Each structure stands twice: as C-alpha cells, then as structure tokens.
Amino acid sequence: MSEGIAFYVVFFAAIFTNNILLTNYLGMCSFLAVSKEVKTATGLGMAVIFVMTITSVLNWLAYYYILVPLNLTFLRFIVFIIIIAAFVQLIEMIIERVSDRLYTSLGIFLPLITVNCAILGASLFLVIRKYTFVSSFFYGLGSGIGWALAIIAMAGIREKMKKSRVPKGLAGAGMALIIAGIMALAFMGFSGMLKIT
Amino acid sequence: MTQLLIGIAAICGVSTFLAIILVIADSTIANYGEVKITINNDTEVKVQGGRPLLASLMEQKVFIPSACGGKGSCGLCKVKIKSDVGDYLPTELSWITEDEKKENIHLSCQLKIKKDIAIRIPEELFNVKEYLTEVVSLLDLTYDIKQVTLRLIEPSEIKYTSGQYIQFEVPEYELTAEPVYRAYSMASQPSRIREIELEIRLVPNGICTTYVFNHLKEGDKVTINGPYGEFYLRDTDRDIIFIAGGSGMAPIKSILYNMAENNNPRKATYFFGARAVRDLFLVEEMRELEKKLPNFTFVPALSAPLPEDDWKGETGLITEVLERYLKSGDNREAYLCGSPGMIDASVKVLTSKGVPEELIFYDKFA
Numbered sequence: 001m002s003e004g005i006a007f008y009v010v011f012f013a014a015i016f017t018n019n020i021l022l023t024n025y026l027g028m029c030s031f032l033a034v035s036k037e038v039k040t041a042t043g044l045g046m047a048v049i050f051v052m053t054i055t056s057v058l059n060w061l062a063y064y065y066i067l068v069p070l071n072l073t074f075l076r077f078i079v080f081i082i083i084i085a086a087f088v089q090l091i092e093m094i095i096e097r098v099s100d101r102l103y104t105s106l107g108i109f110l111p112l113i114t115v116n117c118a119i120l121g122a123s124l125f126l127v128i129r130k131y132t133f134v135s136s137f138f139y140g141l142g143s144g145i146g147w148a149l150a151i152i153a154m155a156g157i158r159e160k161m162k163k164s165r166v167p168k169g170l171a172g173a174g175m176a177l178i179i180a181g182i183m184a185l186a187f188m189g190f191s192g193m194l195k196i197t
Numbered sequence: 198m199t200q201l202l203i204g205i206a207a208i209c210g211v212s213t214f215l216a217i218i219l220v221i222a223d224s225t226i227a228n229y230g231e232v233k234i235t236i237n238n239d240t241e242v243k244v245q246g247g248r249p250l251l252a253s254l255m256e257q258k259v260f261i262p263s264a265c266g267g268k269g270s271c272g273l274c275k276v277k278i279k280s281d282v283g284d285y286l287p288t289e290l291s292w293i294t295e296d297e298k299k300e301n302i303h304l305s306c307q308l309k310i311k312k313d314i315a316i317r318i319p320e321e322l323f324n325v326k327e328y329l330t331e332v333v334s335l336l337d338l339t340y341d342i343k344q345v346t347l348r349l350i351e352p353s354e355i356k357y358t359s360g361q362y363i364q365f366e367v368p369e370y371e372l373t374a375e376p377v378y379r380a381y382s383m384a385s386q387p388s389r390i391r392e393i394e395l396e397i398r399l400v401p402n403g404i405c406t407t408y409v410f411n412h413l414k415e416g417d418k419v420t421i422n423g424p425y426g427e428f429y430l431r432d433t434d435r436d437i438i439f440i441a442g443g444s445g446m447a448p449i450k451s452i453l454y455n456m457a458e459n460n461n462p463r464k465a466t467y468f469f470g471a472r473a474v475r476d477l478f479l480v481e482e483m484r485e486l487e488k489k490l491p492n493f494t495f496v497p498a499l500s501a502p503l504p505e506d507d508w509k510g511e512t513g514l515i516t517e518v519l520e521r522y523l524k525s526g527d528n529r530e531a532y533l534c535g536s537p538g539m540i541d542a543s544v545k546v547l548t549s550k551g552v553p554e555e556l557i558f559y560d561k562f563a
Contacts, residue, residue, distance in 0.1 A: 066211070070203055070207055072204050075207065083211070083215065086216075086218065086219060089219055090218065094222075096311075097227065100282075100283035104283060104286055104287075108288065
C-alpha cells in the first residue's frame, strides 16, 4: 500500500496535508492547555518533535523485530505505551543531568508528553500504513513538526486575542476550539499538494 | 494457549528490560550524591541530591511554610537562594514577581538541588518545630466540621500567636502513597501551651479531611509542624471587624479567647456566615464571650435558614449583613477567614465602605 511512497512525500504530507493535530485531532488536550504563550508552546512543540521522532523509530523496531515475529501484533498498544513512557522518563533524567537550561525550557514538558495521544497515534499510524524504517523516521519527524507548527500558530493567535473582546460564553477553550477548526480548514488548502492515506 | 503465554512473556520481557534500564539510569544519571545546603551563612546540612529543596529541608527539620504540600499550587514556600541555580521553571513563574526575581527568590518545592547551595530564610522559621502529639478528643461541631484536640508529647509545649496555623501530617493510607501536609489554624488560645485545638471541615475526597473523619481515633499519634502565618491581631486601637465562615471560625476564636484573657477593651464585631442552623456552632461560647468582653458583639447570619430552624437572627449573605451593619469604615480594621469567594466579596464591601486595603487581613483557604 504505502511502500511505494517516497520518504520525503511522507515527511511533507505529515506536516501539511495529514497534520496529526488538525486532520486527526490527536494531542488536543495539551494543544488547548499549553497554547497560551508562544514561548511555552515552542518548548512543548520542540519536546514533541524530539520524542515523536525517536519513539516512532523505537516502536517501529519493537513492532517488526519483536511483535511480528512472535505473532503478537495485537499487543502493540500496550508495548508502544510502555516504550514511550520508559523512553520519556529516561530522556527527562538525562536532560536534567546535562543541561539546566534545556531542562527549564524543555524538560518539564516531558511528563506531559507521555500521555499525549499524538505520540501513540503516530506510532500506530506508521504500523497501519506499513511505512518502511526510513519513512517511519521521517513520518515521526514530520508529524512532530506539524504538531509544533499548529500549537505555535495557535499560541500566536491566542496571544493576539488577549487584547480582543471575546464573547463571555466563548472565552477560553470554546474560542480555542473554534480557532482550531478554522486552522484545520486552512490546512485543507494544502490537500491538492500531495496525499497519503 | 501458547500464544497467550508468549504474549505474557513478551510483555514481561519488554517491561523488565525497560525497568532495568531505568533503574540503572536512576542510580547513575539521576544520582547527584550528597549535597550541602548552607542556611543563613552559619548552618550547614547535608542532604541527598536531586530532590526538591522543600522536602530536603523538611527532612532536616527546617520547615518552610507551605499550604499545598509541595505541588506548586499555593506559592507560599518562597526561599531566597544565594547561589546560582539557573533559570526559573515555568511552574514557578506565576508565583514570582519581578522584584522577587531580582532577589533570586524561588519556590522551594519546585527547585531541585543538584549541587551545593546557600539559602537565606527568616530567623523565625527556626522556631518552627515538629511536634509529636496525641489525639485526646474528637468532637462533632456540626455534621461536617470536627473539633480535633491534640495534646503535645514531644516537645511538650508550643508557643505561637493567636491566628497562626500549623501543618498536619497525614501518614500514608489508601488515598496517599506518601505523607502529605495540610494547614489548619489553631482554634485554641496560646495560653493553653500543652494542647492545641483544630477545626476541620470535611472536604469530599480531601486527603487530609477524609483521614481525619474516617480513620483518626482518640489516642492516635499525629505529627504536626509549625507555627506559621501572618494572620494575627495587630496592636492598634481601631475597631475590629471579624468575618468568618465555616471552619474559618478557628483563628478568630483563638484571637477572641486571647482578647478575653487579656481583658482587651477594643470594640469588636464578629460576623459569622452559615447556610442554616445546622451549620452554626460555638454560638453559646460566643455569647459567653460577649459577657466577658463588654465591647464585643457576635452576629451570626444565615443565608438559607430552613423553615424548622425558626431563625430570628440576621439573614442573607454575609456581605449583605455587613452592608447593613457597617455605616462607615473609619477607624476600623478587618480580619477575614474563609473561602476565597467569601473573602473576595467581603473585601469589596469593606473597601467600598472606606476600610483601607492595608488594614484588611485575611487567611484564604487554598
């Protein structure tokens, strides 16, 4: 099915036409909660790019070298979750040890990411779509960049919106969801560019 | 069947492998060894590195006030750090003002110590001690407020000012895997140096209140630390307004009993808000105080009296009653204790009557 698609197509599709946040609505909770300031949104976005890329690769390896040979693909959910959780924990310890600056800007977001469904979603998609190892790496990277792009854009809009008068009943999450919907519509404009399923 | 076993074995294998990696990482990467904390230039303590400053200090019996128990949600545990500890964490920023940033004041519950540091804390925090106590009585004041009396065992006496609070240590039990701390004001007056009295209101699913209501028995040992707090009667000759609701009674009761013992002649009015008669308590004690303190008036007010209450006193929200009683805010100061909603609303009424904001003191339940 997807074996024929070149990795760079997968990469750009993951950022624009198949943006994991705006077309699959994954990772919505942190998208709404941490999109009030561009600075923190950037921190979280970077952390997602990093974790999503690495866990996509790790989960690809676990899937094709452990689960498929043992005929245990039905266990992929639980195995992927364990790997993501352990990896995030490990990375947090390393970051805390090596760099205080990186820890303050990125490290504290890591626990949030363990429970971000976009991370698990990306790992599941690359299995469902039968990506190769290289494509999986670029799919993880692209999805992460796409997610970061969406949350940074959202934070930019919400920073501007602080000064505008939002109707009381819509203030906060209500308005954010409407904006997310409009952003999703805008991203549909990319859909003629390339397509993966 | 075989597939089932293979499945179990695979999950166990993967988990064990990852767990081993994490255990190794925890004892190598996350192991910071022993670090030294220098307090106020003269005291040095050695603690295990990599843990939050608040918890490490508490282990060394140096108690920094904190109402939330280290979750970063009360913003009380501020400490001045004299060595370089890097940037502020986003979790700290909402509590730290620009002036505090210049002085390098951090939230001690968020700051993990990884190397030797020097800190400065107010001298009086050294007076804060940990006390081992025993429950001598548990009394239902209303259906959801309990009066807990603790007798001090070690140290056997406590010194504090009326209006201050202590932290109650809840040991591990089914709702918490580690000890947690919650703040409660003393309802007893400081002259009772060998025991303290707390008034604890049941919060549904609250870790501490559930423990007190469902598990605590007479004779149980309880660990507390304190005293803390800036909520005490200022020594002026202005007229006093007290406002409280629910278990906000505690610090005000302590202040009033202390005034009665010292024959304090200041004019004082105490507005106590409740929903119905079943939420009122200690009314007789307050009436007794009115006899002892010639210038003291107690005004209980019910916001929703039940028909069977046959209530003849004040009705309405505490703010409405306050509005009726208080003609002008001249020469008055106010002491408030209760829920944030009640306090914010009452502060508005008080300032509109002309009580200056710096003469309004309050203790908000966080």
